[in-house]
Amino acid sequence: MHNSENLRGIVSMLLAVAVFSLMDAQLKLLAGHYGPMQVAFLRGVASLPFVLLPVVVRGRIRRLKPVNVRLHLLRGLLSVLMLGSFIYAVRESSLATTYSIFMCAPLVVAALSVPLLREKVSRAQWVAIAVGLGGVLLMIAPRGGGEWVSVGALAAVVAVATYSLAAVSIRFLSRTDTTESMVFWFSVLLSLGAGLLAIPGWVPLLAAHWPLILGIGLTGAIGQHFITEAFRRAPAAVVVPFEYTALLWGVVLDLAIWGVLPGSVTLAGGAIVVAAGLYLMARERVTLSR
Numbered sequence: 001m002h003n004s005e006n007l008r009g010i011v012s013m014l015l016a017v018a019v020f021s022l023m024d025a026q027l028k029l030l031a032g033h034y035g036p037m038q039v040a041f042l043r044g045v046a047s048l049p050f051v052l053l054p055v056v057v058r059g060r061i062r063r064l065k066p067v068n069v070r071l072h073l074l075r076g077l078l079s080v081l082m083l084g085s086f087i088y089a090v091r092e093s094s095l096a097t098t099y100s101i102f103m104c105a106p107l108v109v110a111a112l113s114v115p116l117l118r119e120k121v122s123r124a125q126w127v128a129i130a131v132g133l134g135g136v137l138l139m140i141a142p143r144g145g146g147e148w149v150s151v152g153a154l155a156a157v158v159a160v161a162t163y164s165l166a167a168v169s170i171r172f173l174s175r176t177d178t179t180e181s182m183v184f185w186f187s188v189l190l191s192l193g194a195g196l197l198a199i200p201g202w203v204p205l206l207a208a209h210w211p212l213i214l215g216i217g218l219t220g221a222i223g224q225h226f227i228t229e230a231f232r233r234a235p236a237a238v239v240v241p242f243e244y245t246a247l248l249w250g251v252v253l254d255l256a257i258w259g260v261l262p263g264s265v266t267l268a269g270g271a272i273v274v275a276a277g278l279y280l281m282a283r284e285r286v287t288l289s290r
Contacts, residue, residue, distance in 0.1 A: 009234025013242040016226035021249035023219035024086075024095060025257060026212045031091035033209065037198040040083040044190035046217025047224065051187050055180050064184050067176040075169045075182075076189025082162035084194060085155040092152030096250035096262040100139040101156040103244055103273050107132050108164040110280065113236040116168050128280040135272025139265060167240075170231040179232060183224050241277030244270075 023043070030039045055061060066072050089098045107129050113119040121129075173182050205213070230239045247270045254260045262270075 006234040006238050009230045009232075009239045010242055012226045012230035012233065013239040014245060016223050016230055017243055017246050018249060019219050019223040019226065021095075021246055021253060023216050023223060024090060024250075025253045026216045026219070027087050028090040028095060029257075030209060030212055030216070031087050033206065034203050035198060035201045036084045036087040036091065037080075037194045038202060039087045040080065040194035041191055041198050042213050043083065043216045043220050044187050044194060046213050047187045047220040048184075048191065048217075050218050050221035051184050051224075055184070060180055063178040063180040066181055066185055068173055071169055071173055072177075072182075072185045072189065075166050075173065075186065076193060078162045078166040078169070079186060079190050080193035080197070082159050082166055083190065084197070085162070086159035089152050089156040089159060092155070094250070094254045094258065094260055094262070096247060096254050096260075096266060098152075098156050099247045099250040100262070100266050100270060101136065101153060102160055102163075103247060103270070104133065104136050104157075104160045105163050105167070105240075105243065107136070107240075108160065109167045109236050109240045112164060112168050113171070117171050117236065119235050125280050128276045132273045132276030132280070135269045135276060137269075138272065139269030167227075167231060168236070170228060171236060174228075174232040179225065179228050182228050183221070186224060187221070241280045244274045244277045247274070 027039055027043065030042065034042070055064060086098070086102070089101075110121060110125070110129055114121050170182065251262060254262070
């Protein structure tokens, strides 16, 4: 049963990464016309109908009731900061480049799972985390003038930190709250927080962008459900390595939509991170089989 739950967590993470990558591409397109917080608000509010519909259809309204209200509020605050900074980062650079920095997050989550969640990470897994972090540092290191030290890169770093803490909070919330409650209040608090911050610089919506807004609502709701399920069903150290597949999606979407490809250093660093993640997963599998 334990291994079965881990497998379901892994599949949920793979689906979440794929769906969120499609959402990020749509966010990048919208960020060319609207401010980061306005786009974050649109992402949150557009997801609400898709979050509520299956709950109402299944008669699970009571499952929306929050139990750990303070942790919901903390996660909501982290989510506003995370999504706003991430949208700014993808607006300023390509998806693959932003993902190459954002791939620090799985490493940070796995590391945080030890002191905060009391999950076990072996010495070999710590080595894998360190190697993976080295791959990320290779990708963001200064090349011919230190171009990585930019506002966009700093925004991606803020997104990494807040995402990692928000991801760990899911594990705490899953002990008291339902998946429906976590997904619903994530969308509500994101909408309220980002919406208030977006008011000063609000830009009227164009009719041509409504399909994109509908798209981020649908993919956001689906992705949030799967990532919540991933952290609910399996330890963080098991599922987080599969977030590295986001880089592959970033390359594909950058090429398909914007006609750009990442540089050789980004590809090399990405390969190191992916290899470290796969090793981390393999070590976890060996540990669980004992």
